[in-house]
Amino acid sequence: MGKIDKALDALAAMERGAVAECPRCMASTRADMLLTLVYLALLLSVPLQEVQRLVWFAAYPIVAASLAGCGYGRVLRQSLYVLPLIAFVGIFNPLADRTPAFMAWGVEVSRGWVSFVSIIVRGLLSVQAVLVLTACCGFADVCRQLRALGVPPFLTTQLLMVYRYMSVLLEELQTMARARAARGYGRRSYPLKLWGAMAGQLFLRSVDRAERIHRAMLARGFDGTMPRYTAADRHGPHGWEPVAWTVAWLAAMAWMRFGRLITFNL
Amino acid sequence: MFLLRKQKQKERGLVVIGKRVHTMHMSDGLISTPVAAVAAVAAAALIAVAGTRVKKMQRSDLVPLTGVLGAFVFAAQMVNFSIPGTGSSGHIIGGVLLAAFLGPWAAFLALSSVIIIQCLLFADGGLLALGCNIVNMAAMSCLVAYPLVYKPLAGRSPSVARTMCASVAACTVALEAGACLVAAETKLSGVTALSTGTFLLLMTGIHLAIGVGEGLATGAVLGFVRRVKPSLLDRGTQTGHKVPTGAVVAFALAAAAIGGGLSLAASQDPDGLEWSVEKVAGTGEPESGGTAAAVAAKVQNGTAAMPGYDNTLSGVIGASLVMLTVWGVCSLLTRRRPVAVKVRK
Incomplete structure (x- = not known):
């Protein structure tokens, strides 16, 4: 299966997931966004030398992903995509900082290695928290909540527009790529000139499409801003469970960051 | 436990499309909270200005146009072009390309939204690092490189060759x-232990090649459109292309000053949160004093299999074991089902 097909499948799966009932959202989408932000702020404030503290932070993505139905294994796998970049920046630390940190089984471990591991752990965890948030709540709902929180409508409208037309243009591109593959006699690469013509063609089609959309919007009374959803928050709080969920996690995160960690006698 | 019992499991789609991560997308793991905060403020201010500018243009067609062209950038990134003479391939980022069609402010908005979606859906760049990514990529290409490099070099209606040269220069x-x-x-942020000069040399070296590739791709698309439908490029130049250079420079200086000041403060006291807790609570880290703690420490030292070892290693191994247990328990309690399309009534 080609890259474009995979992308279309992934987008469709995400859309299905977002429409399905949200088991993790005991709290509202807004509370989940708050939890994610607090989580990231606390996670990133942990000093690089306290790697044992960082590991405790894995609890949130593990539990939240399991409740969201994505399974932590998948989230972990997906988050590994950022590993090359993080490792690229972090790999110089062991070379540059050779101050000894501690001994492990007779081997001296330097502070550089500890900070390298820290960078990788916090890089992966921060990506996982965001992946779980959008996989569970859905992008459209996140945008709606952003608007409710005061983000200007021009930005949320823009975000929703890009999101909606991503799959449309991917389908357009898929048709073009398939036509090229059918006539390419086995040639797979896109030399610059050919790529330019193809991307340019896609660009022209996009502009034409935008003009058609604009005319359709005007015909339906578009006045510069997108209409606001009036339906009640799909993930609205029900009873005391959402409050308990949010408060419990906030307390747990505060402990992970500032509390005395449990020590292990190994 | 009630939470686990009550919930129904559904497979949810996670989207990570292709390996599109490159060194320009800052990850959350690479920045500290103060730096992220400063960049977020700068990015929010720029987005607000862009919103006002675009509104002032009074072109309602810009709403679908910027949206669809943002989506176009995504689609165009799906097809890699081969970089001549190197045997490798790359994909477009699209800042200068969008600015040439939409004008700098609308292009900045479009590219910012692309970066936000890349972060939220594709795990490309971090959530707290969003401000950094918007400033690094969208602002630099649409608000700096386009008006200060592309426009003067390309002129009013450039030839295809001139477009290519201007694109390569601007993208680089x-x-x-x-x-x-x-x-x-x-x-x-204090993440890398490398010296500033070495790190800067490394980063600029890598991005020189990426910049030339991006420039060639941008030039190829712009050249194609110039040949096939030049009115599109000329339409863009009529409105909204003026970026007040003075304002951009003043803003950049202000951001640098704020960033420098904040980071100086942060470096003198590397952990802002701890500092604020100390201020509020009046104490630093909780004291581990007390008789019970002393006795516990004695027992711990006596019973530890490897008493000479640092807390870090045992802490990491212990915490990892606990996390593995949590994962196992969660997996057992939350059985997964295949994706089912649910139609809402």
């Missing part, structure tokens, strides 16, 4: 400026 400047900012932000 945009990528290099972004790379310098990435290096500065990482360094200010």
Whole structure:
């Protein structure tokens, strides 16, 4: 299966997931966004030398992903995509900082290695928290909540527009790529000139499409801003469970960051 | 436990499309909270200005146009072009390309939204690092490289060759400026132990090649459109192309001053949160004093299998074991089902 097909499948799966009932959202989408932000702020404030503290932070993505139905294994796998970049920046630390940190089984471990591991752990965890948030709540709902929180409508409208037309243009591109593959006699690469013509063609089609959309919007009374959803928050709080969920996690995160960690006698 | 019992499991789609991560997308793991906060404020201010500018243009067609062209950038990134003479391939980022069609402010908005979606859906760049990424990529290409490099070089209606040269120059400047900012932000965050000069050299070296590739791709698309439908490019130049250079420079200086000041404060006291807790609570880290703690420490030292070992290693191994247990328990309690399309009534 080609890259474009995979992308279309992934987008469709995400859309299905977002429409399905949200088991993790005991709290509202807004509370989940708050939890994610607090989580990231606390996670990133942990000093690089306290790697044992960082590991405790894995609890949130593990539990939240399991409740969201994505399974932590998948989230972990997906988050590994950022590993090359993080490792690229972090790999110089062991070379540059050779101050000894501690001994492990007779081997001296330097502070550089500890900070390298820290960078990788916090890089992966921060990506996982965001992946779980959008996989569970859905992008459209996140945008709606952003608007409710005061983000200007021009930005949320823009975000929703890009999101909606991503799959449309991917389908357009898929048709073009398939036509090229059918006539390419086995040639797979896109030399610059050919790529330019193809991307340019896609660009022209996009502009034409935008003009058609604009005319359709005007015909339906578009006045510069997108209409606001009036339906009640799909993930609205029900009873005391959402409050308990949010408060419990906030307390747990505060402990992970500032509390005395449990020590292990190994 | 009630939470686990009550919930129904559904497979949810996670989207990570292709390996599109490159060194320009700052990850959350590479920045500290103060640097992220400063960049977020700068990015929010720029987005607000862009919103006002676009509104002032009074072109309602810009709403679908910027949206669809943002989506176009995504689609165009799906097809890699082969870079001549190297045997490798790359994909477009699209800042200068969008600015040439939409004008700098609308292009900045479009590219910012692309970066936000890349972060939220594709795990490309971090959530707290969003401000950094918007400033590094969108602002540098649309608000700096396009008006200061592309426009003067390309002129009013350039030939295809001139378009190509202007694109390569503008994209290289945009990528290099972004790379310098990435290096500065990482360094200010105290993440890398490399010296500033070495890190800067490394980043700018890599991005020189990426910048030239991006420039060639941008030039190829612009050249094609110039040949096939030149009115599209000329339409863009009529409105909204003026970026007040003075304002951009003043803003950049202000951001640098604020960033520098904050990071100086942060470096003198590397952990802002701890500092604020100390201020509020009046104490630093909770004291581990007390008789019970002393006795516990004695027992711990006596019973530990490897008493000479640092807490870090045992802490990491212990915490990892606990997390593995949590994962196992969660997996057992939350059985997964295949994706089922649910129609809402």
